[in-house]
Amino acid sequence: MTRTRDPAERWRYAAPALVAVVVIAVWQALTAFYDVPQYLVPSPLVVATTLVNDAGLLLASLGVTVSIALAALAIAVTLGVAIALVFVQSRWIETAFTPYVVLLQVTPIVAIAPLIIIWVKDTRLALVLCAVVVAIFPIVSDTTLGLRSVDPRLVDLFRMNRATRWQVLTRLRIPSALPYFFGGLRIASGLALIGAVVAEFVAGTGGQGAGLAYQILMAGIQLNIPRLFAALVLITIAGVVFYGTTVLVSRLALRHWHDSELTR
Amino acid sequence: MRVAHATKTWPNGTRALDPVDLEVRRGEFLTILGPSGCGKSTLLHLIAGLEAPTAGSLAWWGGPFAATGAPGRRLAMVFQSPTLMPWARVDANVRLPLALQHVPRDDADRAVADAIWLVGLAEFERHWPRELSGGMQMRVSIARALVNRPDLLLMDEPFGALDEFTRQRLDVELAALWRKRELTIVFVTHSIHEAVFLSSRVAVMGPRPGRMIADVEIDEPHPRGEAFRLSTRFAGYAHRLSQLVAQACGGGLADVGAVETAP
Numbered sequence: 392m393t394r395t396r397d398p399a400e401r402w403r404y405a406a407p408a409l410v411a412v413v414v415i416a417v418w419q420a421l422t423a424f425y426d427v428p429q430y431l432v433p434s435p436l437v438v439a440t441t442l443v444n445d446a447g448l449l450l451a452s453l454g455v456t457v458s459i460a461l462a463a464l465a466i467a468v469t470l471g472v473a474i475a476l477v478f479v480q481s482r483w484i485e486t487a488f489t490p491y492v493v494l495l496q497v498t499p500i501v502a503i504a505p506l507i508i509i510w511v512k513d514t515r516l517a518l519v520l521c522a523v524v525v526a527i528f529p530i531v532s533d534t535t536l537g538l539r540s541v542d543p544r545l546v547d548l549f550r551m552n553r554a555t556r557w558q559v560l561t562r563l564r565i566p567s568a569l570p571y572f573f574g575g576l577r578i579a580s581g582l583a584l585i586g587a588v589v590a591e592f593v594a595g596t597g598g599q600g601a602g603l604a605y606q607i608l609m610a611g612i613q614l615n616i617p618r619l620f621a622a623l624v625l626i627t628i629a630g631v632v633f634y635g636t637t638v639l640v641s642r643l644a645l646r647h648w649h650d651s652e653l654t655r
Numbered sequence: 656m657r658v659a660h661a662t663k664t665w666p667n668g669t670r671a672l673d674p675v676d677l678e679v680r681r682g683e684f685l686t687i688l689g690p691s692g693c694g695k696s697t698l699l700h701l702i703a704g705l706e707a708p709t710a711g712s713l714a715w716w717g718g719p720f721a722a723t724g725a726p727g728r729r730l731a732m733v734f735q736s737p738t739l740m741p742w743a744r745v746d747a748n749v750r751l752p753l754a755l756q757h758v759p760r761d762d763a764d765r766a767v768a769d770a771i772w773l774v775g776l777a778e779f780e781r782h783w784p785r786e787l788s789g790g791m792q793m794r795v796s797i798a799r800a801l802v803n804r805p806d807l808l809l810m811d812e813p814f815g816a817l818d819e820f821t822r823q824r825l826d827v828e829l830a831a832l833w834r835k836r837e838l839t840i841v842f843v844t845h846s847i848h849e850a851v852f853l854s855s856r857v858a859v860m861g862p863r864p865g866r867m868i869a870d871v872e873i874d875e876p877h878p879r880g881e882a883f884r885l886s887t888r889f890a891g892y893a894h895r896l897s898q899l900v901a902q903a904c905g906g907g908l909a910d911v912g913a914v915e916t917a918p
Contacts, residue, residue, distance in 0.1 A: 542738060544734045544736070544738045545738055545740065547703070547705050547732070547734075548732065548734075548738060548751075549755065550704075550705060551703055551704065551705065551730060551731070551732055552724075552751070552752045552755040552756065553724050553755070553756070554755045558755055562740075562751075562754075562755075563740075566740065566742045566743075569742070647742075647783045647785075648741040648742045648783055648784070648785060649741070649742075
């Protein structure tokens with residue numbers, strides 16, 4: 392709270408906001424000045440109006456996409472941390488399975504998504520799985536790295552005090568891994584949303600449970616460009632909120648001790 | 656504590672320790688002194704049970720390492736850096752050894768408060784490690800080592816990274832703690848002055864491969880103060896130790912600045 396009084400800190404929020412205001416103003420001015428047709432580039436004002444007029448439709452779709460992304464993120468975190476915990480139990484397991492985790496990461500989701508959608512009957516579940524595949528890698532790799540990045544002298548200290556494997560894990564490895572885990576989570580939160588949107592695109596699911604990607608797809612086909620922009624704005628905002636939330640959680644968890652969150 | 660003819664060879668073939676014999680007597684302040692790379696830390700790690708000797712044997716209170724940890728046979732170690740858990744407050748850091756051994760809460764509370772008070776940090780027990788200076792963090796580390804009343808306290812160049820003023824103050828405090836708690840301490844350092852000021856006995860080691868060279872009793876009464884630091888007896892001990900170390904390093908380095916301190 393007191394931090395925002397600091398001029399430098401205030402500038403951190405003011406500067407990006409200023410850029411946004413300038414860009415939107417220039418955009419509005421240009422579309423008005425050159426009289427650009429709406430179906431090419433709608434003015435910010437038109438996008439805002441569409442956002443309000445189509446709010447019911449768009450927000451429902453946003454809810455679908457966000458719930459898919461959140462479910463995927465929750466599964467990716469649970470599964471990813473579990474895999475990392477298994478990996479650090481033995482170098483052998485890590486060596487044997489890491490290539491397959493990497494394989495999952497480097498294969499483009501658009502290439503696997505059709506398969507997952509064919510194999511999994513429930514479309515919603517299929518979409519969640521696609522997003523999990525995209526989001527899980529940073530969680531696994533960062534958490535594994537974190538669980539291994541333990542001060543060796545602290546390990547010595549635990550050994551001298553005859554700590555059990557479980558005590559070393561819960562009292563030493565897991566706390567040491569937290570900063571790394573949050574780094575992975577930050578990236579995974581964005582990826583979960585991207586995964587959800589991409590999977591929706593591939594699945595092309597419409598009707599009742601249509602997500603934002605479907606709205607974008609349909610708006611594009613119908614040349615309803617203002618709605619396309621409005622949907623885009625909503626996705627972007629959702630992404631920023633996802634990211635901001637993970638940053639906040641990380642700050643709350645680490646503020647007392649980790650260099651990355653020191654407020655000075 | 657007895658080290659009998661212990662050697663250590665690293666997997667890459669480096670001989671860290673030639674056969675070393677050492678006995679630690681109850682209640683003494685034994686300093687292991689030597690230049691960098693003479694195997695002081697390796698020897699301390701053997702004593703701590705963190706490394707196994709390649710040959711030779713060690714006996715803790717007449718038995719194997721597995722017998723340590725019981726009441727009356729406890730080991731503690733202070734490292735070169737404070738080695739605190741940054742995510743835990745001062746009191747939680749000090750409590751660690753007790754928590755790992757499932758000491759009942761009431762007993763632990765008392766021991767933790769006592770240890771923190773001993774090192775003069777009573778007002779800081781709810782602070783985070785990063786809020787403390789380097790010297791204060793080292794005190795926390797010492798409190799953590801004292802909290803389970805160790806029968807043998809191992810210290811691996813604990814004040815080496817601190818500034819001269821803090822170091823001298825902590826030396827005085829450590830000597831006081833040693834007397835007050837009747838501790839048995841094995842202290843590793845490469846500072847001749849620290850060795851003379853603190854110890855009741857100094858074991859001098861030489862480099863490549865690490866070996867014992869001499870065993871010097873510092874037969875001076877405690878408490879030792881500033882007067883002792885300035886005395887000719889202090890300079891005499893320092894001169895003798897530096898000559899021993901210089902000889903160990905080979906005649907080429909015979910003068911290691913000892914002439915100025917000679918009586």
